[in-house]
Amino acid sequence: MSTTTTEKLSATTLLRFATAGSVDDGKSTLVGRLLHDSKSVLTDQLEAVERASASRGQEGPDLALLTDGLRAEREQGITIDVAYRYFATPRRRFILADTPGHVQYTRNMVTGASTAELTVVLVDARNGVVEQTRRHAAIAALLRVPHVVLAVNKMDLVEYRESVFAAIAEEFTAYALELGVPEVTAIPISALAGDNVVEPSAHMDWYGGPTVLEHLETVPVSHDLAHCHARLPVQYVIRPQTAEHPDYRGYAGQIAAGTFRVGERVTVLPSGRTSRISGIDVLGRAVQEAWTTQSVTVLLEDDVDVSRGDLLVPTQDAPPITQDVEATVCHVADQPLTVGHRVLIKHGTRTVKAIVKDIPSRLTLDDLSLHPHPGQLAANDIGRVKIRTAEPLPVDSYADSRRTGSFILIDPSDGTTLTAGMVGESFASPEPVKDPAEDDGWDF
Missing domain, CATH: 2.40.30.10 (Translation factors)
Known part of the structure; x- marks a missing residue:
């Protein structure tokens, strides 16, 4: 990757999103279509999918295999584990989690959506909103995912009828809003045929909204945790006891939220002991401030008792x-x-x-x-x-x-x-x- 390309990617925003929906609603196919049509699939990956599809007697490549990586998933034709994929367009970088649709794997959906800023909930246009759809909407609301996309899939199997889409969108949106979901965007798609996934559909001229990728590229992302309550869960106490640093005692961990600065007064919880930050090391280099999600080592002015499991917080902003x-x-x-x-x-x-x-x-x-x-x-x-x-x-x-x-x-x-x-x-x-x-x- 060239320096110019790297600079462009670093300047773009990152969106973490997850897919959810009932079994066979087409989540893995949608993800595969996104990767394929946005040209985010390497040639050897596509060739491997084509070979696997041919061995199963399919005429064209099964794009769902781009995310169904476990052997059991390929054999059963279902998603079991959460499949994470990373891709980028000129407008944004993405981390996506393709989550299972089976009820017994709902726990994996919780894992995949726990860090997401957006969830794509798929609904089969032939079946409409089912119990698993409602469960996934409830989990999205519970996890406070700020953006939810309702993708009404398999529109090609209902002759691209607007009335079918409108009825499903109205029912789901009313349900989600009652749960407290702040925003729902409904998009009619056919993941298999590619309608309204990356390119606009020629079969649904009645729809004037964005494609799935266009919405993913333009939805506001507000996950700047650097301005939240500062929190550092202590993972490890570092005491090298070397001749060069005989009194070194640092408290290492990944900043969960907020920003810490040298000179700031902090409290160790749950003990309540206080001190002041005398230094912050990031990758062995001293810095004046550090923020989420950096892994840091914090040094304190006082020799207070701090151990794994303690939480460092600003003294004036401590949780109960x-x-x-x-x-x-x-x-x-x-x-x-x-x-x-x-x-x-x-x-x-x-x-x-x-x-x-x-x-x-x-x-x-x-x-x-x-x-x-x-x-x-x-x-x-x-x-x-x-x-x-x-x-x-x-x-x-x-x-x-x-x-x-x-x-x-x-x-x-x-x-x-x-x-x-x-x-x-x-x-x-x-x-x-x-x-x-x-x-x-x-x-x-």
């Missing part, structure tokens, strides 16, 4: 510290999450014991009603939980910070990820919660 966390969650494990469940909660680089004290409600996807006190959450359920932690945690609201306002619950017996959570409200309980029925070191 609590042992009681209320959050909205998407349960991703096969085993249900129940009241009284003993878990590990991983927040940033800190992992502590916790107990599920209550499950106040579960979201019913059909009508967005709340089922009160369901007692448990099954796989792919979305609901509210109240958690009591063994140690205090400094937590932001997810609305303020997607990085430090999120967590996962882990099964302590085998390390299985149980639940992805977004902090909605923290509340304090004056008395520690005890379970008199058991005394196994988990009572706090």
